[in-house]
Amino acid sequence: MTESEPTLAERIGIDILEASPQRVVGTMPVAGNTQPYGMLHGGASCVLAETLGSIRATLHAVELFGGMAVGVEISATHHRGLRSGTVTGVATPLHLGGMIATYEIVITDEQERRVCTARLTCVLRRSGG
Template structure:
């Protein structure tokens, strides 16, 4: 699979393992993505979640009508701290409609303990004609 989905995901070290409109899996190292106390930064978890959910929503939009997806809302609950290793995120759809796609993203540590639960909603749109881009 692809190493990442864009420059930010690449900078964060995100690796995409599996990608489809019904399930997207990726992982990210903790090292380099921590806050001052040495814990995985909550914003880093949100970057992983939005990356995975956006890929799923984009694949859904492409499948629907060759469209695109853009994030409009993200929320995250951080359940436990992580100091080292790799976290894995799995994005699955809660709703895949013609204008909105919502994904739940569960992030776990190497011991399969839930670290974060996020929800991402994306607007699904038709791609602009090439002449308008």
């Protein structure tokens, strides 16, 4: 990738605020991430969720065996629509195994109301394998 080719997370404005063994926190603007009706696109919420969960899974894989993580399943329930503002996602582990890790990602609005609940499962792999 070159500097002129931003990642999807960069394109939609995801900002990582915290990345620790306990949780990963990030924000994303609603503006620019809406569907035709002007509300936050569910796919954008899934991108935020997968980004945060994948960062946390990678931290786990590196800690275990210097590896990496690959997302294999994501599900999301969208609880409310938003037309403006910023959403915050928090990824916390549900299961930290040696080959599989699963996370819950809760996305809230600026009033701390739940917008989306996602679950992400990642396969942990050794680097280069």
